[in-house]
Structures are given as C-alpha cells and as structure tokens.
Amino acid sequence: MSFLRFYDGAKPGKKGKLTDDKKKEKAKEYESRRVERSFQSKWKNERDWLEYDEETKTMFCTCCRANSQFRSVSVKGNTFVEGSCNFRHSAIVDHEKSTPHEKALRMSKTTPLTPSELKTTEAGNALKMLQAAERNKLCYLFRNVHAIAKNNRPISDYKWLCELDIAKQIEIGSTYINDHAAVNFIHHIAKVELSHTEKQCKAVPFLSFLMDGTTDISGSEQETLYLRYSKTGNVTERFLNTSSPKSTTSADLYDHVIDVLKQTNIDKGNLKLTPALKDKTKFVFLLIFI
Numbered sequence: 001m002s003f004l005r006f007y008d009g010a011k012p013g014k015k016g017k018l019t020d021d022k023k024k025e026k027a028k029e030y031e032s033r034r035v036e037r038s039f040q041s042k043w044k045n046e047r048d049w050l051e052y053d054e055e056t057k058t059m060f061c062t063c064c065r066a067n068s069q070f071r072s073v074s075v076k077g078n079t080f081v082e083g084s085c086n087f088r089h090s091a092i093v094d095h096e097k098s099t100p101h102e103k104a105l106r107m108s109k110t111t112p113l114t115p116s117e118l119k120t121t122e123a124g125n126a127l128k129m130l131q132a133a134e135r136n137k138l139c140y141l142f143r144n145v146h147a148i149a150k151n152n153r154p155i156s157d158y159k160w161l162c163e164l165d166i167a168k169q170i171e172i173g174s175t176y177i178n179d180h181a182a183v184n185f186i187h188h189i190a191k192v193e194l195s196h197t198e199k200q201c202k203a204v205p206f207l208s209f210l211m212d213g214t215t216d217i218s219g220s221e222q223e224t225l226y227l228r229y230s231k232t233g234n235v236t237e238r239f240l241n242t243s244s245p246k247s248t249t250s251a252d253l254y255d256h257v258i259d260v261l262k263q264t265n266i267d268k269g270n271l272k273l274t275p276a277l278k279d280k281t282k283f284v285f286l287l288i289f290i
C-alpha cells in the first residue's frame with residue numbers, strides 16, 4: 001500500500017505550485033493553530049535589565065529606559081524603551097547585542113558621585129563645570145526666545161538672533177538653533193509662568209479677571225484673559241490665556257471663560273458666580289470670588 005499522492009501535471013523532482021486559494025487556506029490554518037506568544041519569565045535569567053509590565057503587557061529594558069533621557073543613548077527604533085510586545089527570544093537577543101543597549105548598560109554601571117565627592121574631587125569639579133556650561137548655554141537660548149515672544153516677533157527671528165550670539169563669540173552650541181527648539185522653549189516658559197499664576201491664585205482671598213477680544217489677521221476672534229488680584233495691598237494683573245471662543249455671543253463667551261479656567265489648576269471648587277453670571281444671556285460683567 002502506498003501513501004504517495006499525485007496531482008495533475010506533477011513532475012519528478014519538482015515542487016508543485018500552490019494556487020492562491022490554497023495559499024490562503026494554508027495561511028488561515030497556520031493562524032488558527034498558532035499559539036499566542038507571551039512573555040516567558042525564564043528570559044529574565046541572567047538579564048536583570050529585562051522587566052515585564054503586567055498592565056501594558058509589554059516587556060522593556062530598565063537600563064535603556066533609565067538612560068533614555070541622555071542624548072548619548074539612542075531612543076529611535078529602540079522598542080525596549082517604550083515597551084515591546086514582540087515576544088520572541090530572538091528580539092531580546094537582538095536588543096541585548098545592540099549598540100544603544102550596550103552603551104546604556106555601561107552607563108548604568110558607573111556609580112554617581114556622592115555630594116562630598118562632587119565638592120572635593122577633580123571629577124566632581126569637572127562635572128560641575130560641565131553642568132554650569134550647559135546651563136549657561138541654555139540661559140542664552142531661553143533669553144533669546146523669551147525676547148521674541150515678549151516683543152511679538154516671528155519665530156524665524158530666533159535663528160539669526162542666535163547666529164548673532166555666535167558672531168559675538170557667546171558659547172551657545174549648535175543643537176538648539178532651530179524653530180522646533182524655539183517653540184519648545186516658549187512652551188516651557190509658558191508652562192512655568194502659568195504654574196506661578198496658579199500658585200499666586202491659591203494665596204489670595206479673591207480674584208477677578210479682565211477679558212477683551214479682537215480679530216486676528218485671519219479674521220478669527222481672539223479673547224485675552226487677565227487675572228487681577230490684590231495681595232498685601234498691591235494690585236497685580238497676570239496674563240492667563242489668549243484663545244478663540246465659538247462666537248462673541250454672551251453664552252459662548254461664558255462657556256469660553258469656564259473652559260479656559262478648567263484647563264488650569266485654579267481651584268474651581270471655590271468658584272462662586274454672582275446671580276447675573278449664572279444667566280449666560282446676561283454675561284456682560286464678570287467677577288469671580290475664590
């Protein structure tokens with residue numbers, strides 16, 4: 001009895017070609033039999049850098065993650081920083097042999113200097129000087145971008161302003177001389193300013209705000225909000241926000257103010273609206289007491 005099977009057109013020594021339908025059928029069968037891959041705890045043996053996150057169902061490298069903040073360790077394409085769901089042993093081995101991982105591993109093996117070492121050793125002094133130099137560079141760049149924002153100048157001014165600094169032989173490096181970095185710096189300045197405003201609002205017994213609008217060059221209405229409060233007898237006004245309301249009807253302006261306040265950490269729990277403010281249609285004059 002023979003178990004050999006033949007199909008039409010079969011030639012000795014040649015593999016039969018599968019039709020498209022057959023290929024699909026085979027792929028479907030493989031998928032249905034395929035066991036779902038998962039993280040194997042034995043992979044952690046002799047790999048103290050490998051961790052598994054039950055919540056996100058991903059595995060990650062503690063070394064690469066910890067050192068990803070330093071520009072010297074590449075994050076691009078390193079799935080073990082964010083978390084990988086490619087549960088293959090070969091993926092871990094590949095990561096283990098990768099240059100960024102080896103670098104991160106070397107960096108994590110170095111012990112940080114103690115505060116006394118930082119003060120007394122040569123390495124500590126060198127490190128302090130390096131940090132101070134980096135800080136000075138960033139101070140110049142932040143000053144430039146702050147001047148641009150404050151004087152309502154276009155972001156394109158940032159590059160030539162920095163080039164002027166270089167011509168004056170001011171050490172500012174070359175990494176952050178681009179529009180993207182300028183926008184990022186402005187974003188951080190605004191964040192810090194807003195947190196100062198929020199902090200001050202917590203320390204005053206009451207505050208009010210001013211709002212006025214105008215149309216920008218594209219014809220969109222822009223409302224600017226300032227907070228006004230008195231602390232130890234000194235009246236202070238601080239900028240809060242500029243953005244577009246849906247329209248300039250009293251009801252939309254009302255919603256706009258509430259939306260803006262919701263985006264901040266100003267305590268809305270103590271927000272008391274005067275009877276006139278509870279009626280959106282009479283939203284003409286505002287006073288908020290905290």
Ligand SMILES: [Zn+2]
Nearest residue numbers: 061063064101
């Ligand atoms: Zn790694």
